[in-house]
Amino acid sequence: MRPRFDLRHVECLLAVAEHGSFRRAARHLNVAQPALSRTVRNLEEALGVLLVARDRRRVTLTPAGQVFAEGGARLLAEAAELAHGTARAHKGLLGKLRIGYTDFAIAGVLPDIVNAFRTAFPDISATFTPSVTAQQIEALREGRIDAGFLTGPLELPFVETQEVQCDAVVALLPAEHPLAARAAVSLQELAEEPFVVGASEHWAHFLTHVMHLCQVAGFRPKVAQEAANSEAIVGLVAAGIGVTLSIESIARRPRHGVVMRPLAGEPYEISTLLAWRRGGQDPALRHLRDVAVSYWRDTSGA
Amino acid sequence: MRPRFDLRHVECLLAVAEHGSFRRAARHLNVAQPALSRTVRNLEEALGVLLVARDRRRVTLTPAGQVFAEGGARLLAEAAELAHGTARAHKGLLGKLRIGYTDFAIAGVLPDIVNAFRTAFPDISATFTPSVTAQQIEALREGRIDAGFLTGPLELPFVETQEVQCDAVVALLPAEHPLAARAAVSLQELAEEPFVVGASEHWAHFLTHVMHLCQVAGFRPKVAQEAANSEAIVGLVAAGIGVTLSIESIARRPRHGVVMRPLAGEPYEISTLLAWRRGGQDPALRHLRDVAVSYWRDTSGA
DNA sequence: GGGTGGCGATGCCGTCCTGCTATCATTTGC
DNA sequence: GCAAATGATAGCAGGACGGCATCGCCACCC
CATH class of the missing domain: 3.40.190.290 (D-Maltodextrin-Binding Protein; domain 2)
Structure with a gap:
């Protein structure tokens, strides 16, 4: 039961509802009035429901049109938010990370690094799994975790590391x-x-x-x-x-x-290392790595 | 800040994500594979974000793609629900009614009628405003209420009535x-x-x-x-x-x-009447009238 | 190790959708 | 009663979308 209408249709209907006039709505949408008329008509045919009461003098929404307009406004807002969220995810400001850690890491710098990371990127939700180095390597290879705080040294073709x-x-x-x-x-x-x-x-x-x-x-x-x-x-x-x-x-x-x-x-x-799959493109992961790098630079320098 | 993508794009991306393959997704969507490829590509360009990691062998979602897919699934579900809700509103199963009532009505049959109505049409939300007959007539004319339980007799060009x-x-x-x-x-x-x-x-x-x-x-x-x-x-x-x-x-x-x-x-x-604007098309209102009519038939017959 | 099958990308073409201009019928307001 | 405004309609043009054929690539298999 996929929707037979598109977000463009919703925008048009909302504009008509808001302005109470096809012509004004068309001006506001930067389209010609006939195009808007037809788009709304198409939407009505797609839904099989009359949405706009055309009174020749005043354009109002039918009850079904009001229901659609309310839901449509919500839909548009969520679509915009979705686009925004996706862009944020692309920039690595939003996302999910699965992170493994050893006893050695949790007793050492991990809390500090994670604190700094969560402060800098509050919308990246990280889940932490305690596990020893060997298991983390396996989990990394199989994609069950995105990064691991584990015990060095580590030289593997499919992982990159950063000492922390x-x-x-x-x-x-x-x-x-x-x-x-x-x-x-x-x-x-x-x-x-x-x-x-x-x-x-x-x-x-x-x-x-x-x-x-x-x-x-x-x-x-x-x-x-x-x-x-x-x-x-x-x-x-x-x-x-x-x-x-x-x-x-x-x-x-x-x-x-x-x-x-x-x-x-x-x-x-x-040494305890932060390790991740080589070539990983996850921007959130890159940010974690950056935080680890700068943390290491600050503490090893001091 | 309107979204630059459409629900069709979302569907395509979700299909690709679900099937892990452009070809299988295309088969499932009843389109050719090149069309699907281009649609997804257009979506990525519209968002300015790479959503699908094309590994030549296996198609997976990027982190941003996962964020978009989750939100997109929600969006599609709500769009379908919106279409459904609009159809229900068209049939009068969903909607809002603003109803006025007099002391005489609330002391008499109004509670019974409203109970029957709410039972038969639980998704029509009615708001009730106490007000005397003259005010209800004015509110009806100005469209501030959709129906009124008021004291008869009433003969006006712009209202229809049903004795209750x-x-x-x-x-x-x-x-x-x-x-x-x-x-x-x-x-x-x-x-x-x-x-x-x-x-x-x-x-x-x-x-x-x-x-x-x-x-x-x-x-x-x-x-x-x-x-x-x-x-x-x-x-x-x-x-x-x-x-x-x-x-x-x-x-x-x-x-x-x-x-x-x-x-x-x-x-x-x-007589106490249910009154509404003549020629009103609101299907929810029609249902209210029908309930009132059958209620009147049952009680005046008994 | 070469053949084969499956994959996604690309180029080309036809069709439908969409948008624009021009025009009409009707209503409103002076 | 005329001018302005509104929505609908017709005709036309551009572009988006879908389909077909094909390419390049990789994995698998005999």
């Missing part, structure tokens, strides 16, 4: 651990310690960093316990199950029973 | 009045009584009847007090100020301190 956060790896120890008395600890000192780590099937990205660090230090960590997320890992450390390696952003959040100690020697840094 | 109610004129007396003991009273017996009547500037129609009755009975009533409406008149009678003539529909509503007595002799009847 840089954390030194630090040691987290139970508060009563002997090494907690030290200002800093070296990795070698942790060689024999039981480790709490993320579950390997999901935690792969950061685990790679941890394994690499330990290997350089000459040992292979003894895994005492696996956990599902950063919150759980820190909790298990607080419980005295073992030690762990984490990043500053996580460790800065004070937690009873856990102390953070920097690693001695050259700091090893973990 | 027929009341005998009765006497209303203070309860402690000597004549209240009688089963019926004759007009002559009221010749010397003080009368409470409606204010003459507005009450002219019914007053004419009263004066006529009294004149036939051979006297001219002594007006003790004027009042603004039936409620006030009955109240003043209850207060013992005087007697009055009224109609059964008013008098049937029991009121402390007032008694109703029929007039002796041949009953004098007052």
Whole structure:
């Protein structure tokens, strides 16, 4: 049941209704009067309803014409708004973004970036999904998310990235651990310690960093316990199950029973990236990237 | 700021979005593929926004295209609903009526008629304005109301009428009045009584009847007090100020301190009419008239 | 690996819609 | 009673839209 009339017809009828005269309405619409007469006539035939009562002296709307005029005005307004909204979407001022994020990101810069983004682009509605780096990469590839805050490094043919956060790896120890008395600890000192780590099937990205660090230090960590997320890992450390390696952003959040100690020697840094599909044209996404870039420029410069 | 696109464009874009392919969409729309391609292209040019991402292999909507498609679907639905509503208005199933009514009507059949009308035509919104007969005639002439329930008789070149109610004129007396003991009273017996009547500037129609009755009975009533409406008149009678003539529909509503007595002799009847402008084409109004006619047929027959 | 089928874009042509000018019938207002 | 204004009608021209044939491209398949 598609409509048999067009917005042009609606405009013409509204003009006639407003001016109460075909001629004046035609002048106002910058068309000749006969054209307007015929257009209104066509509209009436399309609807099968007489809309205008032509009294030879005065033109008024029939009751059905009034109903149509009211609805038509609404229709026109919404059409104009639609055009406007589409233009705004084109400029990236309006839209939807699906964004993934890791524990590391949410503990770090993500809130600040999102705040800045929402302030600058209030009409872009973003939905956030917590998920680890590997899952975000998959979701990016399959188009289930538009962007992800995830753990670097990342070199893939179909994604582009922008660094947004840089954390030194630090040691987290139970508060009563002997090494907690030290200002800093070296990795070698942790060689024999039981480790709490993320579950390997999901935690792969950061685990790679941890394994690499330990290997350089000459040992292979003894895994005492696996956990599902950063919150759980820190909790298990607080419980005295073992030690762990984490990043500053996580460790800065004070937690009873856990102390953070920097690693001695050259700091090893973990970057958190904003990632999106390469070549993506979504203007809203570009704006998110721009906000991330300028945020990174401001904070890394300071 | 009028929209530069038409509903036809919207339909085409929605079809492309739905089928994910120009060719399939074209088949579904019963047009050739090149025509569809150009229509979508024209729409994009009209909006100045790319809506469809042509990947050579797969056709998807750009973010702006998704915004437009969502709004466009709403727009089309409302356009269809508008056409439907206009057709309903044409058939008189939808519309607005402005209706005047007198005290006599609201005390009598008006509630029943309006109930039947609202049940039969729930989408016709009626607004009711209380007003005396003379004002309703003026409002009818000037088009401020579409119909009026008023006191007959009425013979005017520009109105048509339908009788809806027929009341005998009765006497209303203070309860402690000597004549209240009688089963019926004759007009002559009221010749010397003080009368409470409606204010003459507005009450002219019914007053004419009263004066006529009294004149036939051979006297001219002594007006003790004027009042603004039936409620006030009955109240003043209850207060013992005087007697009055009224109609059964008013008098049937029991009121402390007032008694109703029929007039002796041949009953004098007052008709209440539904009146509307002659030649009016409003289908909603016709339905109101039809309801009134059938109501009158049912009640006057019974 | 070349053939084949499906896709969207483009060019060309016919048709219908739309708009304009000129004119008419009717009404209004002086 | 005439002039001005209004809506309807007729005839004509331009443009938009749709259809057909075709092109270039890509994926799939034997």
